[in-house]
């Protein structure tokens with residue numbers, strides 16, 4: 351059985367996917383010239399005999415498996431996810447007109463990869479494709495919790511003296527802060543630490559076909575949600591060491607009787623009528 355949390359009664363609106371809005375959770379990989387909502391531009395140099403622009407370090411493929419309890423080394427992997435379109439349900443509240451134009455996606459599971467970022471690159475989907483899109487649903491990590499954590503725990507260490515602890519002090523291997531930047535390219539994100547998802551601060555974004563997305567290491571996220579007419583093929587780049595819970599941890603979001611649960615709410619104006627029509631149940 352998966353560990354679970356009880357869903358709040360939450361209807362989360364969808365926003366366009368931009369680097370500034372997504373910074374806490376990871377990076378958006380896209381041609382900066384066409385991008386909106388990006389207050390810092392990556393460094394750029396000429397390449398390929400002057401025929402290309404090379405934007406530097408637009409995202410990071412970092413390996414934090416040295417923090418994993420098993421000590422199993424990880425390798426860089428590239429997988430392909432062929433993600434079929436999901437169905438949206440009618441939103442249950444509001445007037446008839448609202449119901450007509452608004453749908454919801456109930457989020458029932460979140461997952462994370464504690465020691466690696468994970469980048470989803472959609473293939474063959476044009477930015478202007480009005481029939482297919484995808485949702486990126488994420489949540490920050492709770493800093494504290496009084497419940498046991500679904501996170502690999504290091505074996506208890508022998509008690510050490512304060513002198514010994516301070517003499518070996520190292521920078522914290524986890525980070526709860528938001529995106530930081532020196533110069534203009536994003537710094538690699540650190541793992542998010544051993545907490546449950548904080549659903550009260552969850553966010554949902556609508557991505558288009560010219561955007562790839564990197565979930566930072568340990569960022570809680572919903573399994574990919576494609577909406578509209580066709581499946582999207584994603585090339586997915588990450589590290590993996592084939593130790594189940596070190597590669598991927600899942601958490602069920604349970605809805606109590608009488609609660610609406612945790613829903614992403616999407617109106618047809620935001621989604622575009624063609625995607626919305628195809629995605630409705």
Ligand SMILES: NC(=O)N[C@@H](O)C(=O)O
Nearest residue numbers: 461468571572573574598
């Ligand atoms: N995000 C998503 O769809 N799936 C994964 O992160 C996975 O590794 O299964």
